[in-house]
Every structure is written in C-alpha cells, then in structure tokens.
Amino acid sequence: MKVLLISAGLLGALFILTHPLPDPAGTYTKIEPPAIDALHAEVRAQEEISSRLVSPGSARFAPAITEERDKSTWSVTGQVDSQNRFGALLRTHYTCVMKVMPTGYWGDVNCSTR
Numbered sequence: 036m037k038v039l040l041i042s043a044g045l046l047g048a049l050f051i052l053t054h055p056l057p058d059p060a061g062t063y064t065k066i067e068p069p070a071i072d073a074l075h076a077e078v079r080a081q082e083e084i085s086s087r088l089v090s091p092g093s094a095r096f097a098p099a100i101t102e103e104r105d106k107s108t109w110s111v112t113g114q115v116d117s118q119n120r121f122g123a124l125l126r127t128h129y130t131c132v133m134k135v136m137p138t139g140y141w142g143d144v145n146c147s148t149r
Contacts, residue, residue, distance in 0.1 A: 070139075071109070071135050071139070071141075073101040073103070073109075076101050076103075076109035076111050076133060077099050077101050077111050077113075079111075079131075079133060079141055079144065080099065080111035080113070080129070080131035080133065080144070080146065081094075081096050081099075081115075083131055083144045083146050084096075084115055084127075084129050084131070084146060084148070087146070087148070088115070088117045088127075089117070089118070089119055089120055090117055090118040090119070091117070093116075093117045093118040093124075094115050094116070094117040095115065095116045095117070096113060096114075096115045097113055097114050097115070097116075098113070099111050099112060099113030100112045100113065104132075106135075107134055107135045107136075108132065108133070108134055108135070109132070109133045109135070110130065110131070110132050110133075111129075111130070111131045111133070112128075112129070112130045112131075113128075113129060114126055114127065114128045114129065115127050115129065127148050127149075128148065128149050129146055129147065129148045129149075130146065130147050131144055131145065131146040131147075132144075132145050132146075133145075
C-alpha cells in the first residue's frame with residue numbers, strides 16, 4: 036500500500052513539473068543557459084579526465100591553463116596526480132578541447148593524455 040501511495044505521489048509530482056500552468060500574461064522569465072567561462076571549462080575538463088582514471092578519488096589537479104580559442108571552443112591543458120592500480124602516485128599531463136553547443140551547454144569533449 037505504501038509503495039502504491041509513493042508511486043502515485045511521484046507520478047503526480049512529475050506531472051506537475053512537466054505541465055506548468057499557462058501564462059496568459061506572458062510574465063514568465065526565459066531562463067538563459069549558463070555563461071561558459073574559463074572556470075567552467077577547467078571543471079568540465081577535470082570531470083572528463085577523472086572519469087578515465089583508475090582511482091578518481093585520489094586525483095589532485097594542478098592549476099590548468101585555459102584558453103578560449105573562439106566563441107565556442109575552449110582548450111584546457113594541465114596535469115593530475117592520481118594513484119594507479121598498485122597505489123603508486125602517477126602524474127598525467129592532459130589537454131582537452133571542448134565545444135560549446137548553440138544551446139549554451141557543453142558538446143564534444145576531446146581529451147588526450149601523456
């Protein structure tokens with residue numbers, strides 16, 4: 036019975052969130068996508084590199100060099116220290132090139148390591 040009530044409540048909340056009330060006066064404010072800056076680019080690169088590490092919890096990123104190549108392309112170059120399978124600390128150098136989609140969100144992220 037509790038599962039049925041919880042399921043009904045979740046479905047009701049989902050319906051309310053996906054079907055907003057009409058706005059006849061046009062008073063809703065349009066929400067713009069977040070502005071992309073160097074900090075956002077560096078964090079996105081760190082997320083991508085962390086996903087490739089054997090031990091992402093041990094990762095310690097050094098400050099990176101972030102460049103805006105043009106209005107929709109960012110390049111991030113840096114290094115990270117993290118543990119390998121044997122627990123030894125290794126330093127990895129990386130470069131990530133990222134595109135910002137017309138929607139204002141990240142698109143392709145291409146990273147190389149050495």
